[in-house]
Amino acid sequence: MRKRNNDLYVEKMGLFLNKRIEIHILIAIILNILVVVTLSGLFSLFKTPLIIYNKVSGLIIYSIIVTIFIEAIKLFIVRYFFEILSKTKGLIFILINGVCIYLSTLFKVGVTFKKPYLLSLLLFVIVFTFVKLLFVVVYQKIQFVKDKEN
16 A cells, blocks of 8 residues: 555545544444445335334344454455545445445344345445445534634
8 A cells, every 4th residue: 555645635535534543443333333324214204114023122232243344354455455435436335335234134133134135235225325325425514613712
């Protein structure tokens, strides 16, 4: 990986939400829980639930598992394959999110996707990625305002 002029280059791109990795993962878990619960509620509101779950606690555990998978793979890609990431303009994360969300359904936490399975998964992954991007941008704007005040 090339040396960059700015140490916060990756953080400004939205790949990391904090300089400390443990704080970043905690923020990512909170954001993913918010996104998954919001999307499941939104799609249920429109009478087309994509996610079928038994309890909300299972949905939260599912979100934590998804976050751990996504962050581990994202850290690996940013560290070792940054050129691929920059060439795909970050769209590789849609594929990564899809694989991680699918693999997380294999854990027995009571969360599955509605049939047709692949279509529900694909729609959820695309909407999840863009809503999470929106949440990250809002979080970064809040952090920017806080940093400006100090």
